């Protein structure tokens with residue numbers, strides 16, 4: 001990696017991300033989401049273009065993806081999921097199984113998500129969350145490489161959210 005490239009990447013994730021986060025405070029919601037989505041697309045392109053050796057992928061999920069009334073504690077271990085199919089955690093467990101992935105984590109917030117990342121120290125992270133959480137998270141864990149997948153808000157406040165499983169699987173395939 002050249003010094004110029006390293007400088008550009010650092011600038012993008014540290015300065016430009018901070019600027020966009022600040023800027024979104026003043027923008028209408030629709031416009032704000034467009035900007036954040038574009039930034040996430042750029043991030044994903046950059047991450048895939050820098051693809052290197054992959055030993056360990058972490059799939060990081062938000063707590064709101066779990067069926068709200070599910071009693072199983074998937075935060076302490078996603079293996080506690082009983083695969084009932086009431087939420088997409090079942091489908092993500094199938095991806096874990098099919099591709100031999102070691103680590104899928106469900107985080108109730110940014111701090112726990114960061115803790116999981118530091119504990120596991122993955123080569124790549126595939127993170128699911130809403131746009132702003134993804135941007136904040138990517139900036140927070142930089143230089144970890146994060147591929148971002150937006151979750152879909154079905155009910156407000158954020159419970160029983162959804163995600164396009166194909167997007168997660170496509171990233172897994174591209175990395176392996």
Ligand code: SF4
Nearest residue numbers: 067070081082084087
């Ligand atoms: S798929 Fe797993 S996490 Fe989702 S509701 Fe069923 S048991 Fe709970």
